[in-house]
Amino acid sequence: MQTSVVEALKAAGLYRETGRIQEQMLKTLTATGETKEHKMAEMDYLDIKTFADELDVALKHENPLIQTLFTKNALGLVNLIRVINVESASGFKGSVGSGRQLDALLLRAEQFYLDGVRRSTWERAIDEADDLYFLEGAAGSGEDLTMEDEEGIAVLGFVNFAELPCCSAWQLTYLAQAANVQVLDFGITDYQNAYPLLELKQPLFLYPKESITSQVRYFRAGTDELQPIGLWIKMSSNLRTLESS
16 A cells, blocks of 8 residues: 555656656546646646655655555646646745745645635534535635635545534536536445545546535434545645634
């Protein structure tokens, strides 16, 4: 089981201290099978190395299943950074970055909203079986989560530490196209390791200026703790506020 982002990017030939990776086009498929293209900026290999080194440190004490999830998607995360860098044009400098230089942050509850209010926890009181919005943007219930010009997000899977999870499925609408429903049955997670992780069949990479709507099916009342696993890539100048960074 590969648990190192550094080793994954070494195997892909992207972990280097010198040279630059040239501008490329990234092709992705939408929910209806259409091809969408994103430009990936030229970037120093040293920036990719910085990203890998810092992400491995951030994941060092995470469950090995979480580490493996990031490792499997290491190349996609680098591609996401390069697409964002088309807009920021200052590279990825991580924890020593400033201004328009990019950094990455593991997803936190405070980055999202719930019914128009900034979240402080992943706990959510469910009154009855219902379809409810999840990963909301600001301003009101059901608001799309929208990326600014110089940011992007990756969602690779979900964990749920509730004693009795209430959710059963998740549906994403991306570029006004509804994707297939993803089952979130935490009753079938790995009890041997006692870690309630479900990997998305296809990771979500949300690029600059793009939006999503997402909904979760809750099948019973209770307190749920559904939490996305992934990264938010932002400019360093937007990572100076503890509450919302």
